[in-house]
Amino acid sequence: MYAYDDIDRAIVHERVEEFRDQVSRRLSGELTEDEFKPLRLMNGVYLQLHAYMFRVAIPYGTLSSAQLRKLAHVARTYDRGYGHFTTRQNIQFNWIALKDLPDALADLAEVGIHAMQTSGNCTRNVTADQWAGVAPGEVEDPRVWAEILRQHTALHPEFSFLPRKFKFAITASDHDRAAIKIHDIGLKLVKNDAGETGFEVLVGGGLGRSPFIGRTIKSFVAGRDILSYIEAVLRVYNQYGRRDNIYKARIKILVHELGIEKFAAEVEQAWAEIADGPLTLDHEMIEDIRSRFIYPAYEKLPAEPDELRAAAGDARFEAWRNNSVAPHRHDGYAIVTLSLKPAGGPPGDATAEQMDAVADLADKYSFGEIRVGHEQNLVLPHVARRDLPALWAALDKLGLATPNVGLVSDIIACPGLDYCSLANARSIPIAQELSRRFASPETAALIGRLHINISGCINACGHHHVGHIGILGVEKNGEEFYQITIGGRADEGAELGELIGPAVPYGEVADVIEDIVEAYLSLRQRPDELFVDAVKRLGVEPFKERVYATR
Structure with a gap:
């Protein structure tokens, strides 16, 4: 923390x-x-x-x-x-x-929380890998650099009135859990040949009306230079970004229209004017921020404690452990994901009672720390493996131990037309119905990893473009229809999904998704071929044929 x-x-x-x-x-x-x-x-x-x-x-x-x-x-x-x-x-x-x-x-x-710059045409909340600081194989804790970015961009007078909103994401792992390629600026911590820590910088990612995958603008920027380089990117965007058309105002449009080489050249020119200046981070400054992060006093614990062996005969516990518990960088500890996706529930919602209870569990089992992931689940990042059975029992009582993390019912969804004035269609009821249809643990295990993302409008708050199956609500003559895309992904291999055909009415969406899943099960080459890999191998046509054959 x-x-x-x-x-x-x-x-x-x-x-x-x-x-x-x-x-x-x-x-x-x-x-x-x-x-x-x-x-x-x-x-x-x-x-x-x-x-x-x-x-x-x-x-x-x-x-x-x-x-x-x-x-x-x-x-x-x-x-x-x-x-x-x-x-x-x-x-x-x-x-x-x-x-x-x-x-x-x-x-x-009173507890240091605020809502500054969570909306408006400014730099938004800096996001990061929810396993930051505890994931095995990280270059280093990316939150240190996220905090440096937060401090620099918060209430920055030049960047409080940008052409449009601006979003950062940062990771330090090879496997991208922060979706850096769909952000205005994505940062990946890397080491160069000299062992120096720096960043691969990607720009121009974003979804919405005109989706783009971010592209690398510079393969290595030293840590000491990251603020001046980011400042150069923002200055170019602030100067050239469209202000006459809200739909063309994001940096992704500027990068697309200029081309990545021209945009990079503009950034290099802007950077030359400010590099080695006041924005250069010296070692003492970086270490001062690093020193303000308080890390747990980890014990030396066995990797396979007696408590874990004793609970191994409980099938429900084992299903949860295999699904929701991940390796930790410290022996004897684990990263635990708490699913906010119960069957029939609104994705990402937590009651006040659940939040209080998770806070208590964090104090008891995770050194008082909780993380939020972009998949709309919570994480306890510092759980001793000996405590997993007791934690599972407590989470099960709270309805937070659904073993569906990363599976078909772990659905990402925006609030949609139930709340949002911009939405064309409902998202939550679609997610609820799908989570009920795929609630069976056996069915979910058979299907394997499959991400469904739902947005109620083209603004794509549900990230439908990068769902393995993406669902987008549209309006047709006053009725709710939904476009379906398949083959998207948000990780290090980020791709945009491809539309399979005409939009389908509200009442048919769940049936269509079942058809797509059934087609996948019949077409995959082997049981461990993931849905997204099968789509990449086969293209959309076999799935399109299955969906529209009887419609």
Whole structure:
């Protein structure tokens, strides 16, 4: 966990009082809604279909137990008793009254949480691998660098009014759990031949109306130079990015129109003006940030403790352990993913009671630390393997031990038309129906790893373009229809899915997905051939034929 200092706390508390005054003037009528809009957006407040939506930042997906309890308090006190974890490692509350928002922000500020720059045309919450710092084989903990980026970009005067929103993601592992290739800037920590730590820098990724996979603009930028290089990228975007057309304002469009070579040349020119200047990070500065991260005092523990051997005969525990428990960089410990995808439940939602309980479990079993992944699940990153049986029993009682992580019912979905004023169609009921149809552990095990992503509109908050199966809600003559894509992926081999054919009506979506899955099971070469690999080998035609043969 990062220990925030007095400057951080002062900024957060000052922003609360600023926003309290802005809300007061809006409620009194001194500010119109149009005048209030840019002010609320810079504090994570959207006007949705039924109420204001409040989006809270979870920088690089890391929470303390105290912070999670405070999120539970906000859900219970100001909302309807739950929160929704998003693909950007944020949490959203959908029913908070405008008059209560300053108090909610003040309560969150007590534990160092804020909502600054979770919306608006600015640099957004810096996201990272949810296993950062504990994953075997990492170059180093990428959260140190995410924190450096957070501090530099937060309230940056030049980058608070960009042509459009701007998103960073960072990883330090070969396997990309942070989806860096679908972000405006993706950063991968690497070592050069001299053993120096630096970054591969990717730009121009993003989904939405015009999806693109990010491309490498520079294969190595030394750690000391990363701020000046990022600044150069943002300056080029701020100067040349489109402001006349909201649909062409993202950096991905600029990179596409200029071409990667021309864009890289512009960045190099901008960087030449500021490299080796005040933005250069010296060793002491980097180590100061690194020293503020507090790591657990790990014990020397056996890899196969007696408690684990004793529980091995419980089939339900073993199914969960094989699915939701991953290796840790320290012997005797494990990384545990908590599924927020129960059969029939809204993906990514957690009740206040569940959040409080997870905070208690984090204190007992994970050194008080919780992570949020972009797949909309939670993670306990420091669990002793001896404690796995007891943790599983507690999670099972909470409904958080569904052994479906990475499987067909571990569905990513945006709130859709149930909440969002931009949406064309519902996402949540589709996800709920699919999770019920594929609830059988035996069926899920037979299918293997398969990611379904659902978005209620072209803005792609559910990342449908990079789902192994992607579902996009569209509107046709006042009715909900859904386009289906297959073959997408968000990891280090990121690809955009391919449309299989005409959109299908709401009532047929679950049947279509079942048809696609059945086609895969009959067409795969061997039981361990993943769905996404079968699609790459076969193309979309065999799946298209199965889906539309009787429609």
